[in-house]
Amino acid sequence: MSNHRGSIAGTFICLIVLASGFIFMYTSDLRAIIFFKKLHVPTESTPTAIIDLDGKLNFRARPHVQTQTSWNAPVMWELMFDNNLYDRKHKEAKTSVALTVFAVGRYLDAYLERFLTSAEEHFMLGLPVTYFVFTDLPEKVSRITLAPQRNIKIVQVEKHSRWQDISMMRMKTISEVISTVIQHNFTHVFCFDVDQIFEGRFGSEALGESVALLHAHYYKLPKSRFTYDRNPKSKACMTEGDYYYHAAIFGGTCERVKALADYCYVSIMEDKLQNVEALWHDESHLNKYFWLNKPTKLLSPEYCWDNSIANAEDILIKRLVWAPKDYERLRTR
Secondary structure: OOOHHHHHHHHHHHHHHHHHHHHHOOOOOOOHHHHHOOOOOOOOOOOHHHHOHHHHOOOOOOOOOOOOOOOOEEEEEEOOOHHHHHHHHHHHHHOOEEEEEEEOOOHHHHHHHHHHHHHHHEEOOOOOOOEEEEEOOOOOOOOOOOOOOOEEEEEEEEOOOOOOHHHHHHHHHHHHHHHHHHHOOEOOOOEEOOEEEEEEEEOOOHHOOOOEEEEOOOOOHHHOOOOEEOOOOOOOOOOOOOOOEOOEEEEEEEHHHHHHHHHHHHHHHHHHHHHOOOOOOOOHHHHHOOOOOOEEEEOOOOOOEEEOOOOOOOOOOOOOEEOOOOHHHOOOO
């Protein structure tokens, strides 16, 4: 009887902790709410579904790579689309984009300025864009020159002691900022890792309802080599999947990105209750989400390429590249 009571008590405690996580996820402090209300980007936008440009894609333009999934979502490669058509239609629809990026600890000095300046040269040119920079050191964010209709908002966040926690807990922050401001002011949101550099057009053709990125190191490999989490104790556990997606970039409409962030955050919190950590942290949970909730558009590795990969024959344009890594120096443990 005492063991039964102990089990009930333990379950009750777990439910309280999980409920607290939900409350924490959906509750912002007053200062954050006041800050976000200062931003007003009026949008009278056309719903994404009305901009049916993906039906005009030339899927045969790239015969040596996969250009469409089994559920008919396009995989975006150079030569498949008309840049000008996408740009014109999204301008007519008054599309606006929020970009979230985290620059915490040494990552701010190492990567943020180059990320932002290169984004100004290549990311969603001609559309209203606001960069939401989440950092523990707001006073160190460099001022950069912004084009018309481009803004930057700096949001102070807590610095976690482990880089793994920084990576995983960004999902909670993304959900909060979508709830408080982005969904009221923008039609789309893209979430990026900071240790990347834009080198070519990353334009409106990448916009969609739910957008995932094919990982440059895995897009040619058999599924048996995908590094899904295989631990049955983790909520991220997968025994099968479609592709291996890279968490360095994901995006879509506010509703769909928030759903992804909420799913990943709750799964991470449930793992923590069981003293489990997914193999590749938030990326493992993101892969599980996209297996259960198929993305409506996939970005090819042209949209996030690693120059250390010797065979780049499929890559006609490098739109975004991995910045040089120095994890031993940058990651605090």
